[in-house]
Amino acid sequence: MxxxxxxxxxxxxxxxxxxxVPVAQYEKANPLAPIxxxxxxxxxxxxxxxxxxxxxxxxxxxxLTEHVIRLNPAHYSAWQYRYExxxxxxxPLDVEMTLMDELADLHLKTYQVWxxxxxxxxxLGLPAAAPELVYIAKILAKDEKNYxxxxxxxxxxxxxxxxxxxxxxxxxxxxxxxxxxxxNSAWHHRFFVxxxxxVRDGEEDRERVVRRELVYVKQQISLAPNNASAWNYLRGVxxxxxxxxxxxxxxxxxxxxPRAEDSRDIVDVDxxxxxxxAELPCVAALEFLxxxxxxxxxxxxxxxxxxxxxxxxxxxxxxxxxxxTLQAKNSKATA
Amino acid sequence: xxxxxxxxxxxxxDAFPTLTSSTQAETEKILLEHVSDPDKPPTLHKNLHMxxxxxxxxxxxxxxxxxxxxxxxxxxxxxxxxFSVLQVGLDPGNKQKAIDTLLACQDPEGGFGGGPxxxxxxxxxxxxxxxxxxxxxxxxxxxxxDIDREKMYKFFMSLKQPDGSFLVSKHSEVDVRGIYCLLVVxxxxxxxxxxxxxxxxxxxASCQTYEGGFSSASQPYYTASSxxxxxxxxxxxxxxxxxxxxxxxxWVLLRPFLPSTSTxxxxxxxxxVRWLVQxxxxxxxxxxxKGRTNKLVDGCYSWWVGGAFGLLESIGVDPSVFGGGPAAxxxxxVDDSLLxxxxxxxxxxxxxxxxxxGLRDKPPKSADLYHTLYCLAGLSAAQxxxxxxxxxxxxLVDAWTGExxxxxxxxxEALCFTEEEGTETIVGGAAxxxxxxxxxxxxxxxxxxxxxxxxxxxxxxxxxxxxx
Numbered sequence: 001m002x003x004x005x006x007x008x009x010x011x012x013x014x015x016x017x018x019x020x021v022p023v024a025q026y027e028k029a030n031p032l033a034p035i036x037x038x039x040x041x042x043x044x045x046x047x048x049x050x051x052x053x054x055x056x057x058x059x060x061x062x063x064l065t066e067h068v069i070r071l072n073p074a075h076y077s078a079w080q081y082r083y084e085x086x087x088x089x090x091x092p093l094d095v096e097m098t099l100m101d102e103l104a105d106l107h108l109k110t111y112q113v114w115x116x117x118x119x120x121x122x123x124l125g126l127p128a129a130a131p132e133l134v135y136i137a138k139i140l141a142k143d144e145k146n147y148x149x150x151x152x153x154x155x156x157x158x159x160x161x162x163x164x165x166x167x168x169x170x171x172x173x174x175x176x177x178x179x180x181x182x183x184n185s186a187w188h189h190r191f192f193v194x195x196x197x198x199v200r201d202g203e204e205d206r207e208r209v210v211r212r213e214l215v216y217v218k219q220q221i222s223l224a225p226n227n228a229s230a231w232n233y234l235r236g237v238x239x240x241x242x243x244x245x246x247x248x249x250x251x252x253x254x255x256x257x258p259r260a261e262d263s264r265d266i267v268d269v270d271x272x273x274x275x276x277x278a279e280l281p282c283v284a285a286l287e288f289l290x291x292x293x294x295x296x297x298x299x300x301x302x303x304x305x306x307x308x309x310x311x312x313x314x315x316x317x318x319x320x321x322x323x324x325t326l327q328a329k330n331s332k333a334t335a
Numbered sequence: 336x337x338x339x340x341x342x343x344x345x346x347x348x349d350a351f352p353t354l355t356s357s358t359q360a361e362t363e364k365i366l367l368e369h370v371s372d373p374d375k376p377p378t379l380h381k382n383l384h385m386x387x388x389x390x391x392x393x394x395x396x397x398x399x400x401x402x403x404x405x406x407x408x409x410x411x412x413x414x415x416x417x418f419s420v421l422q423v424g425l426d427p428g429n430k431q432k433a434i435d436t437l438l439a440c441q442d443p444e445g446g447f448g449g450g451p452x453x454x455x456x457x458x459x460x461x462x463x464x465x466x467x468x469x470x471x472x473x474x475x476x477x478x479x480x481d482i483d484r485e486k487m488y489k490f491f492m493s494l495k496q497p498d499g500s501f502l503v504s505k506h507s508e509v510d511v512r513g514i515y516c517l518l519v520v521x522x523x524x525x526x527x528x529x530x531x532x533x534x535x536x537x538x539x540a541s542c543q544t545y546e547g548g549f550s551s552a553s554q555p556y557y558t559a560s561s562x563x564x565x566x567x568x569x570x571x572x573x574x575x576x577x578x579x580x581x582x583x584x585x586w587v588l589l590r591p592f593l594p595s596t597s598t599x600x601x602x603x604x605x606x607x608v609r610w611l612v613q614x615x616x617x618x619x620x621x622x623x624x625k626g627r628t629n630k631l632v633d634g635c636y637s638w639w640v641g642g643a644f645g646l647l648e649s650i651g652v653d654p655s656v657f658g659g660g661p662a663a664x665x666x667x668x669v670d671d672s673l674l675x676x677x678x679x680x681x682x683x684x685x686x687x688x689x690x691x692x693g694l695r696d697k698p699p700k701s702a703d704l705y706h707t708l709y710c711l712a713g714l715s716a717a718q719x720x721x722x723x724x725x726x727x728x729x730x731l732v733d734a735w736t737g738e739x740x741x742x743x744x745x746x747x748e749a750l751c752f753t754e755e756e757g758t759e760t761i762v763g764g765a766a767x768x769x770x771x772x773x774x775x776x777x778x779x780x781x782x783x784x785x786x787x788x789x790x791x792x793x794x795x796x797x798x799x800x801x802x803x
Contacts, residue, residue, distance in 0.1 A: 025451050031436040032429065033410050034395040041401050049452045075405045077453040080506045115508045144354065145630065151551055151572035158554040158569055182355035184628040188573035191545050196569035198556070226347035228613065228628050236545030239606075277350020316622055316675050320612040323654045323673055 007040045008067075011047040016060065022046035023053055044068050045075075052081055057088035066099070073107035079116055093120055097128075101135060108139065114148040118155060129160045137172065144176065150185045158197050166200055169193045181220050184229040191233060195240050206241070213237050215269055218251055222272035225255050231284035245292045252292065255285035283314050290324070299328050343367065343619040355629050362631050363619050365698055369685045370621065377684035379714070379767040380692065381421055384707065387692035388414050388421075391704060392429065405449030408440055408462035413704040415469045419779050420711040420769045430470040434478040437463045445486025455490055456504035461516030464523060468778050468786040479789055488526045491517055498555035498563055499534025510551040511542055515581035518588040519776055522749055523783075525742065525790040529592055534563075536589045539582050540600035541568040546628060547603065547610030548574025549582035574610055576626030576639040580646075583607070584775045587649045591744040604652055611647075612673055614640045621686050622678025623697070624713075633696045634687040634706050637679055637713020638777070644674045645774030648722045649748075672720065679717040680762035683710050712772055719771035720758040721780070727753045730796045737792060746791050749775065750784060753798065 011017045023046060037045075044067050051061055065082035068075050086096055097120055104113040121128045136153045140146065157165055170193065176186040194203075194213060203209055217234045221227065238245055251271045254260075258281070259274050274280060286305050293302035303325045310321035345363050348356045371377050391414055403410060411433060418425065425433065439451040440463055446455030447463035464482065471478030494501040494517075496509060503513035514535060521527035541553040550570035555563055572578075586602060593599050616623045616632040623632035624640040647653070654671040687694045687710040693702025694710035728751035735743055754771050761768050773783045780798075788795040 023452065026439060027451075028435065028439070030432065031439070032432040033392050033407075033414060033436075035400045035404055035407070035410075036395045036398050037401055037404070038398050041398070041404075045404070052452065072401055072404055074402055076449065076456060076504060076507060077405065080454055080504070083506050111508060118508075119506065145627075147551070147572050147575065154569065154571045155554060158556075158567075158571075161556075180353040180355055181351075182353050182629045184630070185573055188544065188546075188570075192569050195545075196567060197554075198567045224349045224351040224353075226349055232546045232628060240545060275349065275351070277348075279347035279349055282347075314617075316615055316617050316678055317612050319654075319671070319675065320608075320673050323671075326654075 007038075010039070010043045011064075012043060017047065020047060020050050020054070023049035025049070041071050044071060048078060048081070052077070057085045059089065061085045062089070062091065069103065069112075073103065073110040073113055076112050079112045083116065083119055093124055096120060097124070104135075105139065108143050108146055108149070111148060114152045118152060121156065122159075126160055126162060129156050129162065129165055132156050133165065133168070133172075137175075140176065144180060144183050145185045147185070150189060154189065154192050157193070161198070163200055166193065166197075177220070181224050182227050182229055184232075187229045187233045191236055191240075195237070210237065210241050210243070214248070218248075218270070218272050221255070222274055225274045225278045225280065225282045226284065228284060231288065235288070244295060245288065246296055249289070249292050252285050252288045255280060255282040256289050257281060281313065283309065286313060294324075294328050297332075299332050302328060343370070344617070345619055346617065358631065359629075362697065366619065366621050366632075366686055369698060371681055371685045376763040377681065377767075378763055379684060379769070380688055383692035384417070384688075384694065384711070385421060385423060387689075387702060387707065388417055388704075405453060405456075406459060406462070407450040408437060408447055408459040408466060409449075410704055411437060412462035412466045412469075413708040415466050416772075416777060417704070417708045417711050419469055419782065420708070420715050420772060422770050425470060431476075433466065433470045434476070437466055438478060438481050441481070441483070442490070443486075445483055445488070445490035454504055456507070457491075457494070457501065457513040457516045458503060460487075460490075461519055464520045465776065465778055468523065468776075468782045471786075473789055479786065482524065484524050484526050484790075487520070487524065488528075488531070491521065491526075491531060495531075497534075497557075497561070498553075498568075499532075499536070499538035500552065501535075508552075511539065511549060511578050511581045511585065512551075514539065515585045518585050522588055522745055523776070523786055523790065525745075525787075527588075527592075527745055529741070532589055532592050536586065536593055537600040539585050539589070540602050542570050542578070542582055543602050543607070544570045544574045546574040547606030547608075548576070548579040548614075548627075550574060551578050573627060576614060576624065576636045576643075579607075579610070580639040580643045583643050583646050583650075587646050587748070587775055588745075590649070591741055591748055602650075604650060608647065608652055608673060611640060611643055615674060615678070616682070618678070621682040622675055623682030623686060624679070631697070632682065634683060634694060634713070635696065635709040637683055637687070638709040638716060641674060641679050641713040642716040642772075642774060642777070644672065645716050645721060647673070649774075674717070676717040676760050677762050680714055680760075680767075683714040683717075684763060684767070687714075711769060712777055715769045715772050716774070718759060718761050718767075718769060720755045721752050721771050721774055722755050723748075723751045724753040724755075725751075727751045727798075731793075734794060734796045736794075742791070746787060746793065750787055750795070752780060754780075 012022065047064055048068050051064060062082065062085055065078045068078040100117050100120065104117060107113050121132050133153065133156060136149055139149050173186055173190045176183055194209065214237060217230055217237065220230045254271060254273050259278055286309055290302040290305035306321040306325045310318040346359050440447045440459060442448055442455040447460040448455050449459045467478040473479050500509045501513055501517055502509055521531060542549045544550050550572040552571045553568050554571055556567050557563055614624050616625060620632045623634065624636035625632045626636045654673055686697055689695050689702035694707045695702045696706055728747050731747050731750055737743065752773060770779055772778065773780050776783050784795045
């Protein structure tokens with residue numbers, strides 16, 4: 001329906017609905033902060049309330065709930081009643097899914113469209129999972145950081161936990177990352193796939209996996225050094241795998257100083273240098289190096305970096321950098 | 336922030352533009368036009384915002400608000416709490432109208448729906464009960480005693496999942512917003528029990544991501560005999576400001592129920608603090624908060640992230656303990672907040688206010704009720720430091736006259752907050768001052784005291800300092 005379409009005939013004027021007595025929202029008039037509904041919305045929801053009251057589950061209820069949902073996709077009670085009607089009628093789930101393909105696309109930001117899909121995918125079982133990943137990829141191509149869509153993808157993967165489904169995920173992350181290396185949702189997805197959902201075939205050698213991820217994230221940092229998502233990923237990989245930050249110190253240091261003139265000639269996968277357009281020093285690298293200093297007991301070196309962050313490179317967080325300094329000095333004093 | 340535009344550096348693009356960096360650059364350009372003039376302190380246009388709220392209450396909301404037809408108690412809560420933050424109360428006639436409107440949303444089987452005759456749902460249940468805390472009173476028709484607490488408890492238990500989480504409603508999703516809403520209501524109404532919250536703290540802990548903030552939910556894995564595994568238990572979705580506030584506030588409310596054994600769930604506080612401070616935008620973003628890494632600042636995160644700092648003392652993160660340490664003399668300022676309180680106020684005042692009244696995400700967006708409350712609540716959190724006070728706690732202990740050690744602990748933990756003397760920081764002068772809010776509930780301390788005093792049957796000792 002486009003806004004130009006004439007409104008449909010009200011339910012109150014349709015002979016096939018003549019047996020239903022509409023139910024007004026408020027028994028006593030005069031609510032505070034009332035919404036000034038359109039006539040169409042008021043009419044459709046008056047009939048929905050009547051249906052919920054009578055408990056009718058029929059095809060016309062599917063049409064009515066679809067109508068309400070199109071007018072207000074966040075109407076969770078309409079969704080719930082629709083779901084119960086789908087089950088009661090044994091309505092073909094593939095037909096329902098086709099409608100959902102349209103509605104999720106139209107109302108990307110709504111919780112309910114994604115949850116209804118989830119209920120359907122649950123009932124359809126594993127055969128529905130691979131097509132669902134394809135559909136999700138299509139939506140993410142339009143709305144790269146949609147929270148519900150990413151969370152839904154992660155649910156499909158972890159709920160089924162099927163090797164064939166997991167297989168394509170790192171390639172999928174690459175597609176999204178190549179489109180926007182600053183997309184934090186893609187970085188979170190990578191962490192979810194590699195570290196948080198168990199160990200799958202071919203990934204048993206965790207040493208190799210950690211090495212692979214370090215090479216990957218360093219490469220991405222070298223492309224766009226001031227990318228908080230990538231630095232957070234680097235921290236995450238090291239912390240999750242209980243590796244000291246110090247193992248990446250030579251790499252981090254390259255980003256804490258102005259770019260070396262001859263760095264283009266260096267090919268070092270463990271320490272890829274910043275690209276020619278890099279704006280250095282990089283705040284995230286200074287913070288990282290300070291954390292290395294602190295962990296290695298070099299509190300004065302860490303404090304010098306925190307001071308430069310608070311006074312020059314990251315002034316908005318001055319209080320935090322002061323807090324880190326006091327905390328480090330305090331724990332050293334009491335050690 | 337006294338920074339002038341000349342020292343405002345953009346977020347570096349590293350000569351590698353992407354969609355994220357281009358939307359960021361567009362936003363910086365708009366925000367630059369809203370930088371405050373150092374010679375003209377910004378003003379909070381209280382009258383304009385009040386008129387915006389009065390229009391919503393009296394004239395009603397335009398048809399585009401139909402998208403929030405399933406959030407009617409929220410529309411009221413945002414309006415009523417925004418009035419409270421602006422130090423305004425409703426007249427008795429409108430209070431009664433609000434009570435009647437809210438009670439029409441209560442389900443005969445317990446809990447509140449998004450409107451009359453809608454299915455009960457945890458989110459509008461929070462909004463309805465908090466609204467009743469503001470406008471309600473004891474006695475018939477006053478709202479408080481009209482809440483069916485027994486059925487509310489049954490409704491909550493009907494949503495409980497084996498991993499300690501809760502569905503937000505029948506056939507609906509699990510997420511930490513719902514858990515926060517449930518825990519606030521159960522705490523206010525004196526219906527929180529160990530049975531209700533068993534496993535919930537572990538669920539919350541499992542939502543913390545590698546970035547330090549919290550996600551919407553986590554996915555449970557079970558053994559063949561249906562035993563929940565500690566690992567894997569992956570977070571669904573990335574760290575997010577709204578979920579992080581809800582998770583942290585839930586964690587604080589659950590503390591009296593944490594088992595005192597070594598197996599109790601834990602959260603990484605250091606990573607959480609780091610994530611929270613990283614969400615504050617740099618000077619060119621006017622010091623507003625964003626909700627996720629590499630996303631844009633938005634006025635509503637003034638509360639969801641800015642307000643979360645007010646919960647840190649409750650989990651033992653207290654910057655002031657280092658105040659007397661060896662390096663104390665180096666810092667000129669006594670303010671030990673971890674967020675930049677002045678910068679956050681400037682964002683709300685300079686970018687958050689719509690010229691026609693009401694507050695917003697960012698310019699040039701229009702104002703709405705949701706952003707009006709969460710910008711004002713964030714402004715409040717930046718002006719006032721409301722922290723747990725051992726002295727206040729002792730006063731409550733001395734006045735306590737009831738049954739149940741755990742019940743008393745819940746009551747004390749919730750009501751021991753007071754504004755720390757001499758820490759008020761108000762950008763733009765005293766006329767910009769707004770009321771303090773309770774860091775967990777987002778109600779004023781006065782309203783929190785009154786409703787909990789009623790349900791726990793306690794006489795609340797008077798507060799020594801001025802009421803907030």
